Amino acid sequence: MEIQFLGTGAGQPSKQRNVASLALKLLDELNEIWLFDVGEATQHQILRTNIRLRKVTKIFVSHNHGDHIFGLPGLLATRSFQGDVGPITIYGPAGLEQYVRTALKVSKTKVSYPIKFIELTGDALIYKGQGFKVYTKKLDHRVASYGFRVEEESRPGELLVDKLAQYHIPNGPIYGKLKAGEKVELEDGNIIDGKDFLGPERPGRIVSIIYDTRSTPAIAELSKNADVLVHESTFGGNEAKLAYSYYHSTCVQAATVARDNGVGMLYLDHISARYLGNDAKKLERQAQKVFENTRLANDFDYMVIPMKGSEK
Incomplete structure (x- = not known):
């Protein structure tokens, strides 16, 4: 299991950061890759990685703001040129299917594989199968926005x-x-x-992904005991009032969630274009005062999430 960040910026692309997208690579587990949000030019970012679109089987979309969905029609179209690809399932809020199908229809784009849309409507278990579960909860944003929790089922212990x-x-x-x-x-x-x-059963891994939202209790529920929490940090630690007025979170709020909910590693994501270079690192330092195991996510960063009890 690996996470790779494809876009870590908020609102608009910059020279340092593309807009929101990340890949959860489950190649060893399922031979699949799952995407979370597909901002503009995500497929261009993918060209700079070893990701193959034919491996992308599921896409989870947090909300319908442009910096999270403008890359979706193009990516789906390009996937048709990847040979014999299988179907894809897209999970997202109401209106997402209409947006995608309209973009493909108006551009007269023919997709060579089935696309299934599953509409998010509230707190729910939205996927269960192949040893994984995905939960979602509604967050607090200007539009309907959802956070995600990916749980891997426990695995049998090693043969002695x-x-x-x-x-x-x-x-x-x-x-x-x-x-x-x-x-x-x-x-x-x-x-x-x-x-x-058999040795002791090995607990599965947990990844929680929180995009655009104000601070809200649902985040703690999604993040409880996560091995990795990816949390939006659009604003600095001293900008809580500003973050609230824009329906976003601060780096310190993200760190507080991680500290209070047994999180293993926190990645600060969705960074405002106002924070460049050393200014962005200030967000990391502010958060680390609350939760030491915090890292500022940058485009193309990746991390391997080892099984619990295995060597890191």
Whole structure:
């Protein structure tokens, strides 16, 4: 599981930051990539990464402001040129489907694969399958805006090969059955239970993604015990009143959520174009005074999220 930031700016692109988009890479787990928001020129950003659009199977859109959706029709059109691609599912607020289908219709763009839209209407479990769940909650923005929580289901513990050595089992299908927790009859007639040879169950990872919003209790619920929290930080720590008036959050508010809810790592995202170079780093330093494990996200930054208990 990896996160790669494709655009970390707010409102409008700058020379340092494109507008909002990030990729959750689940290549080892599902051979899929999920996108969260698709701001203008996201597909251009993707050209500078190893992401292949054919691997993108789901797109989650927080809200319908232009800096979060203007790149979507173009990206969907380009995906048609990636060979034999499968269907794609887009989760987003009311009006998103109309926007996309109108853009494709007016531009006479033919998409070679099925597009399924799932409309977000409130707090809900919006996806469950393949060992993952995705939850959403409504945030507090000028328009309907949603935060996301991606939960990976727990995984069986590692097979304790040393403990099995006494049975002299050759490599092959038997190991697979034991790792799946099944009972196996050996050649000598002994029956062993795979559950007796598994290490502790490994908890799944949690990623929470919070785009445009004022401070609201829903954020804490989405962020609880997340391994990684990506949180909008459009304003500096001393601009809480200004952030509130514009329906946004400060870096310190993001850090407070992380500190109070057992978050592992906080990434500050959706940075105003007013903050360039060292000014942007000030946001990181302000947040780190509240929650030390904070990083300022930049375009093309990526991080690997290891399984709990594995080497980092």
